[in-house]
Amino acid sequence: MFASSPRPNNLSQKMLLVIFSIYLGVTCLITCTQFLTEYLKTQDSISSELKQLEETVRGPISSSLWQYNQAQLDVLIEGLIKMPIIVGVDVFDKDGESIISKRAYSPSAVPLSTFDSKTELSWGVNGDRIFLGSLVLYSSSEIVLDRVLFGFSLIIMTAFIKLTILFWLFIWAFNRYLATPLKGLMSQVNDVQISQDISKRIALPDIENNEIRQLQEHMNNMLSAIEADQVQLLEDEQAKRAWLEDAVAKRTAALQVSNEKLKELATRDSLTKVLNRGSFFETAQHLLTLSQRQKSPASFVLMDLDLFKSINDTYGHFIGDQVLVHFTNTIQTLVRKSDLIGRVGGEEFAIYLPDTDEKDALNIAEKIRAEVARSILDVEGKQVNYTVSIGVETSYLEEQSIGDLFKRADLKLYGAKDKGRNCVEN
Numbered sequence: 349m350f351a352s353s354p355r356p357n358n359l360s361q362k363m364l365l366v367i368f369s370i371y372l373g374v375t376c377l378i379t380c381t382q383f384l385t386e387y388l389k390t391q392d393s394i395s396s397e398l399k400q401l402e403e404t405v406r407g408p409i410s411s412s413l414w415q416y417n418q419a420q421l422d423v424l425i426e427g428l429i430k431m432p433i434i435v436g437v438d439v440f441d442k443d444g445e446s447i448i449s450k451r452a453y454s455p456s457a458v459p460l461s462t463f464d465s466k467t468e469l470s471w472g473v474n475g476d477r478i479f480l481g482s483l484v485l486y487s488s489s490e491i492v493l494d495r496v497l498f499g500f501s502l503i504i505m506t507a508f509i510k511l512t513i514l515f516w517l518f519i520w521a522f523n524r525y526l527a528t529p530l531k532g533l534m535s536q537v538n539d540v541q542i543s544q545d546i547s548k549r550i551a552l553p554d555i556e557n558n559e560i561r562q563l564q565e566h567m568n569n570m571l572s573a574i575e576a577d578q579v580q581l582l583e584d585e586q587a588k589r590a591w592l593e594d595a596v597a598k599r600t601a602a603l604q605v606s607n608e609k610l611k612e613l614a615t616r617d618s619l620t621k622v623l624n625r626g627s628f629f630e631t632a633q634h635l636l637t638l639s640q641r642q643k644s645p646a647s648f649v650l651m652d653l654d655l656f657k658s659i660n661d662t663y664g665h666f667i668g669d670q671v672l673v674h675f676t677n678t679i680q681t682l683v684r685k686s687d688l689i690g691r692v693g694g695e696e697f698a699i700y701l702p703d704t705d706e707k708d709a710l711n712i713a714e715k716i717r718a719e720v721a722r723s724i725l726d727v728e729g730k731q732v733n734y735t736v737s738i739g740v741e742t743s744y745l746e747e748q749s750i751g752d753l754f755k756r757a758d759l760k761l762y763g764a765k766d767k768g769r770n771c772v773e774n
């Protein structure tokens with residue numbers, strides 16, 4: 349049973365040690381007391397037997413002494429000394445002088461302790477008792493021990509049997525009611541710990557309604573509380589994350605809008621919304637490089653509003669601004685979405701036309717010139733008419749710089765101005 353039982357842990361070992369040490373101590377104490385009591389009882393019993401023997405032999409010994417019958421006295425003393433409870437016999441005369449002294453042991457094996465019983469020897473003559481001497485019978489502790497040990501071995505044996513039965517009963521009860529349920533409890537707690545699955549619950553099989561069950565219930569309540577806390581924490585965490593993601597998304601959208609605005613501010617002309625000079629030339633340079641790689645033609649149209657100073661002077665700067673906006677709106681309706689429009693000076697604009705040869709570029713420039721010349725702008729009840737001079741230039745394949753193209757277009761623009769304005773020069 350013990351071999352198949354679970355290996356005791358420190359607590360159980362300690363419990364066993366403490367319980368059985370106490371039990372052994374108490375048992376030893378009781379046994380020693382029992383032994384002492386038994387010893388004294390046996391000694392009393394032997395003393396009584398000695399007394400009885402004295403009563404029995406007092407008459408014959410007194411008779412032998414009265415008659416001086418030494419032979420009879422010797423026989424009687426020999427008989428006494430052979431008795432199992434007697435280790436010595438002494439006979440004294442009336443003056444206390446030893447007449448006979450017999451011992452059942454040799455001088456080399458003297459008993460540890462002896463005790464005796466003494467009786468007077470007398471003889472009756474004419475109704476008077478004549479004192480003849482005394483008889484002393486001795487017995488020893490060894491004889492008492494011999495008797496006690498016989499009875500006591502039975503006590504020791506029964507005590508050992510009781511102790512053994514109690515020990516195994518204790519081991520069985522300990523395993524059945526404490527060690528096995530505790531081991532099961534620890535194993536299940538360990539499972540929860542290793543798997544980190546708080547939804548698991550501890551369920552010991554065949555458990556009685558005792559402290560272990562209460563412990564199991566307390567642990568399960570604790571697990572439930574931890575699980576509820578974890579769920580709450582998870583929900584809080586998810587809510588926080590959702591809030592954070594929402595805040596980040598809103599912030600990102602706001603940043604994108606700001607970026608777009610910044611980009612527009614950096615790249616666009618605030619009045620006409622077409623590309624500013626820097627941005628136009630940068631983008632046009634990229635497109636020119638691309639056109640060259642694809643070996644496709646590209647054209648550059650440079651436009652300058654005619655006598656714009658006098659428009660400002662005549663109608664004021666506000667109307668001058670409206671003319672600029674009108675002009676950009678007009679050209680946007682006449683070019684492709686892929687064409688690049690930029691404001692390169694106060695009243696000077698440029699269009700970069702990818703995949704456009706000289707002939708097509710001239711057509712577009714002419715369309716712009718004609719449309720502008722034809723249109724009448726109505727601002728604040730005033731009718732404004734304006735014209736534009738245009739220089740057109742188409743790129744050569746070996747041409748690398750948009751600046752060169754611009755310079756050549758500018759020369760053409762001067763030519764148009766020289767020819768009297770409101771015309772296209774290429």
Ligand SMILES: Nc1nc2c(ncn2[C@@H]2O[C@H](COP(=O)(O)OP(=O)(O)OP(=O)(O)O)[C@@H](O)[C@H]2O)c(=O)[nH]1
Pocket residue numbers: 652653654655656657658660664665666667668669672693694695765769
């Ligand atoms: N309203 C307004 N005027 C501008 C703006 N930018 C430049 N101007 C004006 O445009 C005028 C350009 O005048 P000029 O360079 O003498 O040229 P022009 O009068 O157009 O004469 P030509 O170019 O020879 O036909 C100047 O008076 C500038 O003040 C602007 O954004 N708004």
